[in-house]
Amino acid sequence: MTNSASAIFIKQFRDVSKNPDVLSQFIIYPVMAFIMTHLIDVNMPGMPDSMFITMFAKMFAGMAFVGAVAIVIAEDIEKNSLRFLLMAGVKSHEYLLGVGGVFLSFGIIGSAAFSALMPDADFSQRLAMWLSLMLGVAASILIGAIIGMTSKNQQAATGTGQMVGFLLSFGPFLATMSQNDTLMSIFRIFYTMNFVDTYTTEIAENFAIIGANILILSLMFTIVYGKKNKGGAVVNKKAVAAILTIALIGGAAFAAFTWHNAGFISTDNAQVVTRAIPVSATNSGVLERFSLREGQNVGANEILGWVEGGEAMRSPVNGLVMRTSAVQGQWVSPAETVAVISDTSTVHIRADIEETDILDVYLGQRVYVRIDTFGRQRFIGYVTNIGTSALPDASSSRTTLLVPVEINITDDVDLSRLTGVNAEVRIPLR
């Protein structure tokens, strides 16, 4: 940290410590979350244990800091303090690091408290939640700073700060509760809709959006800070250009990403599958003339082996030997599976689609498939079957269920030896 930033940090820390009203509002949210979760037994049907923690965490990171920072900076401007800092050559990032840094340290502690309070979370989930809340606090500080910089006076900053903070934290809440598509897509791009909790699945995307928010807000702050100093002598033009470039690239990448995903259902929860047919022994006895190997091609009706004193065991279909654990000379009993034959004529992709998307999927719908074995090569297929019952997603504790969908690939590619290989599926809706 530069001298100026640390000097302002020390000043701001002393100032806040003499102003307990400001401090108390950062303590109230984690304390309320603790009380509602651990001391009061609020038990509404269907309510997850973590509800109050995530709710207060979002209010903490999305609302409290916007107002507090807006007031502090508006006071600096109204009382003329910022002007003296500008004259002393304090640059925008130094001012922001100094004033915002104090609030960010409260944010880091508070976010840690929330992720520690979270029930049923493992270490990496807590870490992801902590990090996302912390970055959210940084974005809120930037918004508060921009409001403070652009407000006429402290009262205006208080009003705007409260309104913006309220919108930022309750907008996503409303969108989630109502499942309204328009609201969801509007708030999707705001950091407050991208906090990570134990139910989150798209963590990388969440962090990317929060990061993009921070970049754009930093740029906006640099501009409004520059406007406060007409001489322009203290605005670091190189820094502005660098941030602008990064923000533009990030913005373009984000736009491409959203465009790419809009109007698509996509999942990487898909595999190459075939129907597996078990072949069992015809009667008890010793296995004779049995030499199947895994991966071996077998034709329909081809003799697979004999059990002593019984009839031949035959492959019911054209296919491949998927598994066999039996060996010649082994004693087997009827109904004991000696081999599993993969019916290669049934090879297809099975994709698990979230229940919330399944109504958009129909038979015969065109699908793009990417199979891990083939890298980035894209195959075209169509939906041949839609499951009729939903299954829980084994990979997370989220409540969204998955419906299996079968997809046949129309491209000329032999998948028969790739059973179990992972795939990605994108179903265009347009």
Add this chain to the structure above:
Amino acid sequence: MINVSNVEKSFGEATVLSGVNFQVKEREIFGLLGPSGSGKTTLINILTHQLDADAGEATVAVTPFETGLMLDEDGLYPRLSCLENLELFRRIYSMAPEKSTEALENVGLADAAKKPVTSLSKGMRQRLALARAILHSPKVLFLDEPTSALDPRTTDGIHELIKKIRDAGATIFLTTHNMDEAVKLCDRVVLLHKGRIVEQGEPLEICRRHESVRTVADLGKVFIKMTGADLYDQ
């Protein structure tokens, strides 16, 4: 050291500065005189990069870093102590730790070092603002109404201090509507009325030039004669 040529500034319909021309030499105590609303503060704001002039040039021969500023709206942090207020800027300027205490001693506030700004009298507050303005030994010092609301004894103290700073090599640009202050303190003055310069020069020479003004060294009367307005009018 300071060069102002043909500076124009209006806020909407209201013209605040019009065709303002003057120079301030190095190591000069320069006074900008005029009643409230004559454009004094606007000119300081332009010279300290707070405002852009609509036309003309206003330049200071040193960097903003080498200028000191004291304003009526002083920008002191009210909850912090005198020392903490100075410590912020001492750290920004990366100066030795004892400089803050020295600056407080210079303005006679050593005993109030630990007091929060809210508990200071108006005079003490102004002295603290001056201490902050001179903390980093600026080459050019802008003082907007440095002695307004001060009792005569404190005013004399501040005047001595300003002269001392000038003697140490600084150029001083101050605004005032106090004619006595201008005569006692300033090497040269500019009389500003409704954004225009009505007279400039050494205070005594201005008085001599306007012979009809009998009382020697009464710039106030010169001003009334030239503009029909009283300097103390709001």
